Amino acid sequence: MIKMNRIDKKMNKIDLHLHTDCSDGRLSPLQLLDLCYQRGYRTISITDHDTIDGFLTVKEKAKEYGIDIIPGLEISSYHKGAEIHILAYHYDYENSELLGLLEYINESRIDRARKIIDKLQSIGFSIDFDEIFESVGSSGIIGRTHIAREIMKTETNLTVNEIFDRYLNENSNLYVPKITVSVKDTIPIIKDSGGISVLAHPHRLRRNGILDDIIAYGIDGIEVYCPKTPNYLQNMYLHKANENKLLVTGGSDFHCEPHEEADFGSFSVPESCLKYLNSFNQKTSDQEGDEYGQSNRFNRYQP
Ligand code: AMP
Ligand code: MN
Ligand code: MN
Ligand code: MN
Numbered sequence: 001m002i003k004m005n006r007i008d009k010k011m012n013k014i015d016l017h018l019h020t021d022c023s024d025g026r027l028s029p030l031q032l033l034d035l036c037y038q039r040g041y042r043t044i045s046i047t048d049h050d051t052i053d054g055f056l057t058v059k060e061k062a063k064e065y066g067i068d069i070i071p072g073l074e075i076s077s078y079h080k081g082a083e084i085h086i087l088a089y090h091y092d093y094e095n096s097e098l099l100g101l102l103e104y105i106n107e108s109r110i111d112r113a114r115k116i117i118d119k120l121q122s123i124g125f126s127i128d129f130d131e132i133f134e135s136v137g138s139s140g141i142i143g144r145t146h147i148a149r150e151i152m153k154t155e156t157n158l159t160v161n162e163i164f165d166r167y168l169n170e171n172s173n174l175y176v177p178k179i180t181v182s183v184k185d186t187i188p189i190i191k192d193s194g195g196i197s198v199l200a201h202p203h204r205l206r207r208n209g210i211l212d213d214i215i216a217y218g219i220d221g222i223e224v225y226c227p228k229t230p231n232y233l234q235n236m237y238l239h240k241a242n243e244n245k246l247l248v249t250g251g252s253d254f255h256c257e258p259h260e261e262a263d264f265g266s267f268s269v270p271e272s273c274l275k276y277l278n279s280f281n282q283k284t285s286d287q288e289g290d291e292y293g294q295s296n297r298f299n300r301y302q303p
Pocket of ligand 4: 047
């Protein structure tokens with residue numbers, strides 16, 4: 001169990017981007033919930049990669065902790081050959097199209113992990129798909145992080161970041177892309193599930209113009225407040241969001257990696273983000289069940 005490092009004075013913190021071991025985080029959903037409680041978070045969203053299992057596991061338990069848990073998800077997608085992560089909030093977690101998309105992505109993750117492991121074996125690593133697959137959470141979501149952790153067992157002098165750079169990143173010749181759905185097609189799937197789409201960690205976009213393309217595809221918001229986003233970029237994204245009437249969110253992208261744990265709790269998303277996110281959701285549900293039995297969704301947050 002997690003040790004409590006300190007008692008936090010501020011007890012109403014918000015974090016809208018968190019991972020559990022249902023994807024590539026290190027904590028089970030319950031351990032994460034417990035840690036969030038200890039570190040003073042009272043509104044959270046579990047945004048695992050391509051699975052909602054972590055959220056479903058603790059959505060009832062969160063009530064006992066007095067934590068408001070917003071349905072969340074981080075969908076792997078692509079645009080112009082680059083991997084793009086789209087967050088989804090407040091979706092209907094029984095929506096078959098959305099669940100179908102997640103199943104599709106995760107089947108391709110297994111195939112891709114096998115290919116990456118084959119390539120690593122061909123350059124001398126004695127790692128094994130079945131062994132790594134046994135280490136993944138109950139959702140069976142396998143990703144590069146699980147492979148990186150296995151490599152670390154032998155390459156003990158390298159950091160995870162160095163392992164990614166050397167073997168797993170897009171610029172490594174061992175890189176294998178995931179088969180995912182384009183951003184253009186992902187955004188409508190989120191919208192059709194009643195959800196809100198948000199571009200995750202925009203500072204990771206490699207090329208100019210991609211942000212404008214994604215806005216043109218109808219993204220609802222931008223994740224502006226990330227601890228890793230430099231201030232000047234946060235200001236730029238805020239400006240972009242205001243200009244395009246997009247909502248603004250934020251989160252730590254916490255995976256409970258060893259270097260992250262002590263600091264977890266030092267970050268909180270401004271409360272205004274939550275107000276906008278929830279009012280957007282309110283507008284969406286207010287409009288449900290019109291004469292066509294369809295929800296009439298907003299493309300943009302209108303302040
Ligand atoms: P995947 O979903 O399998 O493509 O893996 C992507 C995940 O790998 C990201 O969500 C991060 O958690 C992790 N990741 C990507 N790049 C790095 C890096 N340079 N160092 C550590 N973790 C990384
Ligand atoms: Mn991750
Ligand atoms: Mn991401
Ligand atoms: Mn993330």
